[in-house]
Amino acid sequence: MDRRLAAITVLAPALAASASLKSATMFDKIISIHGTYLETTEPMECGSGPLGPEETSIVHEWFERVAGWPNFRVMYPMGSWSMDVEACRIPRPASACLADLDAAGVPYEPLDHAEHVFTPVRITGPVGGVTFEAWGDLVMDCEMAARLPAFAEVLAGRDVTSVGIMSAHRPAAAYSFHAIGLALDVNWMKATHWQRALWVKTDFQKTPDDYTCDVVHSTGTSRTLVGVACDLWRSRIFSTVITPNYNEGHANHFHLDLRPGDNRFFVR
Numbered sequence: 395m396d397r398r399l400a401a402i403t404v405l406a407p408a409l410a411a412s413a414s415l416k417s418a419t420m421f422d423k424i425i426s427i428h429g430t431y432l433e434t435t436e437p438m439e440c441g442s443g444p445l446g447p448e449e450t451s452i453v454h455e456w457f458e459r460v461a462g463w464p465n466f467r468v469m470y471p472m473g474s475w476s477m478d479v480e481a482c483r484i485p486r487p488a489s490a491c492l493a494d495l496d497a498a499g500v501p502y503e504p505l506d507h508a509e510h511v512f513t514p515v516r517i518t519g520p521v522g523g524v525t526f527e528a529w530g531d532l533v534m535d536c537e538m539a540a541r542l543p544a545f546a547e548v549l550a551g552r553d554v555t556s557v558g559i560m561s562a563h564r565p566a567a568a569y570s571f572h573a574i575g576l577a578l579d580v581n582w583m584k585a586t587h588w589q590r591a592l593w594v595k596t597d598f599q600k601t602p603d604d605y606t607c608d609v610v611h612s613t614g615t616s617r618t619l620v621g622v623a624c625d626l627w628r629s630r631i632f633s634t635v636i637t638p639n640y641n642e643g644h645a646n647h648f649h650l651d652l653r654p655g656d657n658r659f660f661v662r
């Protein structure tokens with residue numbers, strides 16, 4: 395298949411109708427940098443479409459932003475990848491995403507503007523019985539907010555009732571999904587029956603020689619923390635789950651991000 399044609403059919407056939415030469419170049423670029431699954435340059439299969447004009451313009455804008463970013467996840471060894479076309483998420487128009495938040499009972503306030511974020515919201519209360527504690531306003535894209543109920547379910551499965559969000563939307567973050575409100579950094583977790591919070595920095599035991607989810611940890615605290623990380627990876631709630639095993643920059647938190655249109659799931 396012609397590369398450009400293949401690229402246009404990445405997400406859904408409906409994209410082809412409105413794709414310009416510019417966007418085809420963009421798709422080529424994102425595929426050449428990020429590949430689809432590890433090193434292949436075949437286009438991604440994601441969702442079943444068709445996309446409406448609003449979704450199409452969101453996908454184009456989104457790809458334009460991400461196309462030039464380095465593919466950091468392939469630079470570090472021992473990452474585990476899996477591919478799941480069904481779990482691949484396509485960005486939705488604001489109205490569809492916000493309706494999803496309403497239906498799921500996520501407490502939020504829509505925001506008029508947050509830099510680089512398609513559909514910015516502020517989380518205003520606990521989700522599914524779990525409190526997400528941030529230092530300031532907890533601002534994120536609606537698509538990330540829409541993942542909070544499933545995230546809370548995983549946490550509740552390990553008796554976690556509150557987590558510390560040390561970072562969410564960071565407009566100035568370079569090459570980062572934080573810039574567009576699609577990433578969260580978690581640095582502690584608490585359960586009602588635990589005597590203290592578990593801190594990623596001190597309670598997570600690094601296992602640099604092994605795949606993160608292959609290891610049975612010797613201490614209960616580390617077992618709980620890595621258990622949450624690996625539950626999140628297996629559940630396909632987020633595209634990326636990074637623990638202190640990844641690099642020094644993540645020594646004190648779990649980084650979770652959501653990559654619309656990307657059918658790959660990563661943990662390290």
Ligand SMILES: [Zn+2]
Pocket residue numbers: 561572577578579648649650
């Ligand atoms: Zn992060």
